[in-house]
Amino acid sequence: MPRPVISATGLFTPAQTITNEELVESFNAYVARHNADNAEAIAAGEVAALEPSSVEFIEKASGIKARHVVDKANVLDPATMCPRIPERGNEELSIMAEIGVAAAREALERAGREAEDVDAVLCAASNMQRAYPAMAIEIQHALGVEGFGFDMNVACSSATFGIQTAADYIRAGNARSVLVVSPEITSGHLNWRDRDSHFIFGDVATAVLVEDAEIAPVDHWDILGTKLKTVFSNNIRNNFGFLNRTAPETRDGPDKLFVQEGRKVFKEVVPMVAAMICEEAERLGIEPASLRRLWLHQANAGMNRLIAQKVLGHEATADESPTVLDTYANTSSAGSIIAFHKHSADLAYGDIGLICSFGAGYSAGTVFVRKAT
Numbered sequence: 001m002p003r004p005v006i007s008a009t010g011l012f013t014p015a016q017t018i019t020n021e022e023l024v025e026s027f028n029a030y031v032a033r034h035n036a037d038n039a040e041a042i043a044a045g046e047v048a049a050l051e052p053s054s055v056e057f058i059e060k061a062s063g064i065k066a067r068h069v070v071d072k073a074n075v076l077d078p079a080t081m082c083p084r085i086p087e088r089g090n091e092e093l094s095i096m097a098e099i100g101v102a103a104a105r106e107a108l109e110r111a112g113r114e115a116e117d118v119d120a121v122l123c124a125a126s127n128m129q130r131a132y133p134a135m136a137i138e139i140q141h142a143l144g145v146e147g148f149g150f151d152m153n154v155a156c157s158s159a160t161f162g163i164q165t166a167a168d169y170i171r172a173g174n175a176r177s178v179l180v181v182s183p184e185i186t187s188g189h190l191n192w193r194d195r196d197s198h199f200i201f202g203d204v205a206t207a208v209l210v211e212d213a214e215i216a217p218v219d220h221w222d223i224l225g226t227k228l229k230t231v232f233s234n235n236i237r238n239n240f241g242f243l244n245r246t247a248p249e250t251r252d253g254p255d256k257l258f259v260q261e262g263r264k265v266f267k268e269v270v271p272m273v274a275a276m277i278c279e280e281a282e283r284l285g286i287e288p289a290s291l292r293r294l295w296l297h298q299a300n301a302g303m304n305r306l307i308a309q310k311v312l313g314h315e316a317t318a319d320e321s322p323t324v325l326d327t328y329a330n331t332s333s334a335g336s337i338i339a340f341h342k343h344s345a346d347l348a349y350g351d352i353g354l355i356c357s358f359g360a361g362y363s364a365g366t367v368f369v370r371k372a373t
């Protein structure tokens with residue numbers, strides 16, 4: 001039976017960044033304006049005064065210090081607080097495909113692969129720019145890939161679900177080379193006016209090339225096993241969808257953007273993910289404490305600290321559980337792949353590590369990998 005491996009990864013990082021200081025300054029200007037404009041109603045108890053945000057809170061609660069975005073100016077403008085991305089003509093490459101193609105090209109180049117060698121493209125991300133045609137098919141076309149492509153959305157876990165899907169195609173003999181592309185323009189679904197969550201997300205795109213070991217480059221990562229899990233929860237939710245226009249009175253409500261019960265997510269997801277990792281490690285005959293590195297989903301530094309501690313049996317060092325939260329923030333499905341992309345080259349042949357995602361759904365995915373040659 002063909003054996004799937006990870007041949008290479010790719011990363012596209014938008015040039016513009018927003019620091020916590022810049023973000024909080026903009027948010028607090030919006031709060032001051034709102035409170036001044038509504039001073040009378042606030043005094044009369046008819047409108048609630050808004051509370052300012054703080055850099056210290058953000059860093060302490062999340063570990064996030066900055067994020068990349070595709071449109072800094074409009075996100076920071078207290079009058080807009082939302083990216084402005086002009087619509088492109090149907091003959092132009094859409095922005096989500098554009099950043100996905102950039103990441104995919106890097107993965108192909110690193111693997112020494114041409115587009116014609118690829119059999120399928122999966123666009124695995126939390127939000128799709130449009131209903132159809134599938135983003136994956138546009139990316140496939142722009143790259144010059146034959147075969148097939150389709151979109152899949154499992155929120156933060158999209159990339160690991162995509163890797164398992166790609167690995168299954170390879171095992172089944174349906175494809176020998178599959179690109180899993182995760183373009184995340186999370187700035188479009190983040191409510192930049194919500195104090196509880198305005199600091200959470202950033203924009204990015206990643207790509208993972210999953211291939212049959214027989215055609216893989218000399219240096220690659222064996223996929224030792226993948227495991228997926230979903231448990232329904234309303235604690236991370238986004239009600240945006242094609243039926244919104246059928247209910248005009250609620251169409252633009254804040255629930256049509258990202259909303260979460262962050263504390264509940266923290267409390268419920270940490271034990272679920274730690275147990276899932278340990279069970280899957282046992283099934284694969286891997287001692288969890290022997291894992292050389294954990295590339296965890298990048299949502300919250302405290303969550304990752306706890307999960308790593310439960311898995312490794314001691315507090316993980318930055319070397320054992322690297323973070324990219326400080327510079328990228330939460331990039332949804334791309335987070336664990338960025339961590340893997342940036343912090344895997346130094347491992348030795350034979351070292352075993354874990355790529356792990358978790359998030360809305362709830363959803364969680366594990367991909368145990370071994371550096372191979």
Ligand SMILES: CC(C)(COP(=O)(O)OP(=O)(O)OC[C@H]1O[C@@H](n2cnc3c(N)ncnc32)[C@H](O)[C@@H]1OP(=O)(O)O)[C@@H](O)C(=O)NCCC(=O)NCCSC(=O)CC(=O)O
Pocket residue numbers: 052053054057058061062126155156157195196197236260261262263265266298299300303330332333358359360361
């Ligand atoms: C969201 C959090 C960072 C929030 O941290 P805490 O739980 O410590 O904080 P909290 O909400 O209880 O608030 C604590 C106190 O800080 C105040 N507070 C809240 N926001 C503030 C801000 N911006 N500035 C200053 N203070 C603030 C609150 O009013 C409260 O005050 P007082 O104490 O006075 O009441 C954290 O809970 C978290 O990261 N949880 C996990 C979230 C997660 O993984 N989500 C997945 C994201 S979805 C994802 O990854 C993608 C996907 O699946 O698609």
